[in-house]
Amino acid sequence: MNFIMTSQVKNNIFNFCLKQYPKEACGLLLGNISKDNIRCTFSINSKNMAKNPYKFFDIDVRNIFKAELFSRNNNISLLGHFHSHPDSPSGDIPSKHDIKNISNLKYHWIIVSIQNKMIKSVSAFTPHNIQNSKLNDFKKINLVIENQTEKYE
Numbered sequence: 001m002n003f004i005m006t007s008q009v010k011n012n013i014f015n016f017c018l019k020q021y022p023k024e025a026c027g028l029l030l031g032n033i034s035k036d037n038i039r040c041t042f043s044i045n046s047k048n049m050a051k052n053p054y055k056f057f058d059i060d061v062r063n064i065f066k067a068e069l070f071s072r073n074n075n076i077s078l079l080g081h082f083h084s085h086p087d088s089p090s091g092d093i094p095s096k097h098d099i100k101n102i103s104n105l106k107y108h109w110i111i112v113s114i115q116n117k118m119i120k121s122v123s124a125f126t127p128h129n130i131q132n133s134k135l136n137d138f139k140k141i142n143l144v145i146e147n148q149t150e151k152y153e
């Protein structure tokens with residue numbers, strides 16, 4: 001399973017994450033799901049509603065409605081969301097808080113690590129339920145950026 005992102009979406013996400021720095025940035029991801037791939041062709045930036053936006057993120061529910069409407073009108077799917085980790089020891093790995101806050105197992109997560117105002121790395125994750133438990137966890141999935149010239153791990 002690959003999570004494919006157009007370079008346009010990548011640029012939008014990276015620019016928005018840098019603009020929101022040192023706060024966490026967040027937003028929604030839209031596109032198409034096929035048997036082998038998820039292809040993200042649109043992203044919607046959101047206001048971060050968290051009480052402490054320097055450490056956490058909370059997507060504005062108005063943007064979730066906007067994304068749901070946009071997906072219905074354009075016959076695409078809401079794939080999940082992105083958020084940034086500015087100068088975080090977690091890097092581009094989900095934090096304990098992220099794992100605790102998995103609310104929808106269908107949504108994929110993109111995490112952008114920023115260190116010293118520069119994009120360090122970006123990764124894609126899909127949540128799953130740990131067998132025989134009520135706990136959830138993330139599995140890293142392959143992230144492919146179309147027409148990518150620079151390299152981010």
Ligand SMILES: [Zn+2]
Pocket residue numbers: 083084085094095098111
């Ligand atoms: Zn996080």
